[in-house]
Amino acid sequence: MQKNLLLLFIFFNFFGFSQEDEKSKENREFKAVVVNAQTDDTMESVHVVNLNQVIGTITNKKGEFAITAAVNDTLYFSFLGYKSQKIRVTNDMFKFEDTKISLTELAYALEEVIVRPYQLTGYLEIDVKNLPINNAYQYSISGLSVGYEAGNKNPSAVTKVLGAILNPADLLRNLFGKKPAQMRKLRQVKEDDEIRNLLASKFDRETLVELLQLEKMDIEDILNNCSYSKSFIKTANDLQILDAISGCYEDYKVLNRDKRGK
Structure with missing residues (x-):
């Protein structure tokens, strides 16, 4: 008897998980509000794009929007003067209706830049060794109008040059x-x-x-x-x-x- 009850318990739990998993894959209407991260004011006319399903919408005067989405879809938020934002849709976002998406103004989003002046001694041999090396090389081929950047930031440059031949x-x-x-x-x-x-x-x-x-x-x-x-x-x-x-x-x-x- 206990064995049968255990099997029934496992079956219903498995069935419940299966239904939940299938539900998570379904397209549903996702609603949220977009606000300014600094002031918490709602933002009108923010563009919202579902990158997975390639559909878009914009927020209304109250900062609200509704878009078709499924769990794990990625939403892309864009507004002039603000840092673009990507959000992964989760089950909790569908369960709760008060989801807020915050966008940060670019003036606040700019990362701090540290300026380090060159420490020159006046002695040429020493100063030459202390100057930073420029690794922003470019490959070019005679007859081609396009140059290709190389260095640490672009390891595929050589491949692109060979492809251009x-x-x-x-x-x-x-x-x-x-x-x-x-x-x-x-x-x-x-x-x-x-x-x-x-x-x-x-x-x-x-x-x-x-x-x-x-x-x-x-x-x-x-x-x-x-x-x-x-x-x-x-x-x-x-x-x-x-x-x-x-x-x-x-x-x-x-x-x-x-x-x-x-």
Whole structure:
């Protein structure tokens, strides 16, 4: 009898955990309020993007918003003059209706900079040894208009230079072919009006980087090899950059298909 009761207890607990797990994967309406981290005032017109499902919305006059989400989705918050914020959705956020998301003004978010002046002695041999070494090397190839940074911050520079020796289609194949999931998001991003409105107002590429999971350097490489001018790359808003990448990707797919057909 006790054994049967134990089995029933285990079964119902397992069944309950299974239901809870399935529920956590469901899309539900997530509601919260966005506030200023310093003043606790509510913030209107903050852009909220679900990076997993590629949908967006904005906060109302009371700082409130509602967006479709599931547990473990990542929400991206963006507002001019404030530090962008990423939040992972949890079960508790659905259970409690008073969730607040705080954004910090950039004036407060700037990290402290320590200035260390060079300690010069006046003796050339000693001062030369004390000066910091600049590791921001650049690789360049005659005939190519693009230079590639190297050093500790960019260990893949040599690979990019070698890739540039090949024809541009080969470099694009390396960029597009290795990121199929990111490229599939292009169409989703273009279809959401709120995300398009957000991108049209931004020029920093930060939201594009988060949405497409591309590095800023990758974005520049794609546009360079699709014959976009440096002026366009520097001055275009994020929506124009998105459309340019999308057009370039469509051309690449056609060329790649033709090459396979030969």
